[in-house]
Amino acid sequence: MSKTVPVTLNVNGVEHHLEVEPRLLLVHALRDNLGLTGTHVGCDTSNCGACTIHMDGRAVKSCTVLAVQADGVALTTIEGLASENELHPLQEAFWNDHGLQCGYCTPGMIMAAAGLLAENPNPTEDEVRHGLEGNLCRCTGYHNIVKAVLDAAKAKGAAVGAPASGQPGVTA
Amino acid sequence: MIPAEFDYTAPETLDDAIKALADGGEDAKLLAGGHSLLPLMKLRLAAPSLLVDLRKVPGLHGIQREDGNWRIGALTPHAELEHTPDLGVVSLTAGTIADPQVRNRGTIGGSLAHGDPASDLPAVMLICEASVTLQGAGGQQRSVSANDLFQDYLETAVEPTEVLTEIRMPAYDGWGFAYQKFNRRSEDWAMVAVSALVKKNGDTIEDARIGLTNMASVPLRAHAVEEALRGQPGTADSIARAAEQAAEGTDPPADLNASSDYKRHLARVMCRRALEEAAGLP
Incomplete structure (x- = not known):
């Protein structure tokens, strides 16, 4: 085995100190080492976007990042979006608009959408569709996904990119 | 995996x-x-x-402009290029790379050092007549023009012990520009793409530069088209005539998506479209 290295993963405001093989992918560190299974592995080839999380507030595909590259970076996963009693506006909108069918792509869709709205709080439909180009829904449920993102933007405006817990890393 | x-x-x-x-x-x-x-x-x-991993090395990030020239740190992600519209054709092109998540992580220096002729930025570096700074042992620096950087498929002039630290290029204020990329899905590499810079003097095309993506084992410039356009009126007719030469001197490898002939056809069509856009035709 290659030499393990220490890494500090700051996930949803909580620091985790791990000793990992350099080849450990961030998505596996989140799911297998930290038990945060909301982030999904879909294609595993940086194509489908199911593994989308935020690094320092920017949406990235965690299947194409090494855990060691995330050392000391503020990470947000789908588990970090809602506050204790309240869904994040995007989660609320996906619920209300039925922005999912099987639900497998949903965490990645919501994290990608949160990244989009953080940069562009009032996107047009076209901008939402382009903003979600990195996420595939194999049920082809795009219509309601786009609707949910537009409704979330309308509901909360610029605040929507930020997680309800208000933790650092994700800015509106 | x-x-x-x-x-x-x-x-x-x-x-x-x-x-x-x-x-x-x-x-x-x-x-x-x-x-x-x-x-x-x-x-x-x-x-x-x-x-x-270069992530902790200072000084490799960011975009600066000085005396009509750009300096782009090698670790600057595509998203930052995309969000710097003053970079013109570089910004426009960066915004077409893969998808937002990839653009947030992928870097210009990484892409250039990788040397994939299907990547978007290499051919754009050719038409911008950019150069890269390579730093080796003992702090030794050398500058290599984009023209000399790409040597073969996934092969560049970067020596195994050198680091590509920055990209330098002139600003092209006042030039028209376009990037026409043909692929089946937005995340895909270009089957063929054509980048264009056009400088007009009144209605006349004073200078034109055309880059070809994925038309050989290295990115190319369509010199025949460039020469055919210089001094010509910037009309749809003269552009269409010049664009017919877009595939001259190319050697596009056939792949799952397209035969070599089809890629040559695409180059001519995308070249015409890119030039029309860059020349400001409706």
Whole structure:
């Protein structure tokens, strides 16, 4: 085995100190080492976007990042979006608009959408569709996904990119 | 998919990174955003023994403009280029790379050092007549023009113990520009893409530069089209005539998506469209 290295993963405001093989992918560190299974592995080839999380507030595909590259970076996963009693506006909108069918792509869709709205709080439909180009829904449920993102933007405006817990890393 | 085992280091200075690279031997590789290298490693098409991560090295990020020239740090992600519209054709092109998540991680230096002729930025560097700065052992620096950088498929002039630290290029204020990319899905590499810079003097095309993506084992310029356009009126007719020569001197490899002939056809069509856009035709 290659030499393990220490890494500090700051996930949803909580620091985790791990000793990992350099080849450990961030998505596996989140799911297998930290038990945060909301982030999904879909294609595993940086194509489908199911593994989308935020690094320092920017949406990235965690299947194409090494855990060691995330050392000391503020990470947000789908588990970090809602506050204790309240869904994040995007989660609320996906619920209300039925922005999912099987639900497998949903965490990645919501994290990608949160990244989009953080940069562009009032996107047009076209901008939402382009903003979600990195996420595939194999049920082809795009219509309601786009609707949910537009409704979330309308509901909360610029605040929507930020997680309800208000933790650092994700800015509106 | 899990990469083969490797050792990892994240030095805090450029000198230490160059030293680590040299000490690591021929199978040591630099890691920037990892969006070319990690997919290859996951597919086990690459299996470096050591990754030297540049993320802690200061001074490799950011975009500056000075005296009509741009300096772009090698670790600048595509998204930052995309969000700097003053970069013109570079910004426009960066915004077409893969998808937003990839653009947030992938870097211009990583992409250029990878040297994939299907990548979007290499041919654009050719038409911008950009150069890259390479730094090697002992702080030795050299500047290599984009024209000399790309040597063959995935082969560049960057020596194994050198780091590509920055990109320098003139600003093209007042030039029209376009990037026409043909692919089946937005995330895909270009089947063929054509970048264009056009300088007009009144209605006359004073200068034109055309870059071809994925039309050979290296990015190319369509010199025949450029020569045919100089001094010509910027009309749809003269552009259409010149664009007919877009595939001259190219050697596009056939692949799953397109035959070589089809790529030549695409080059002519995308060239015409790019020139029309860059010349400001409706």
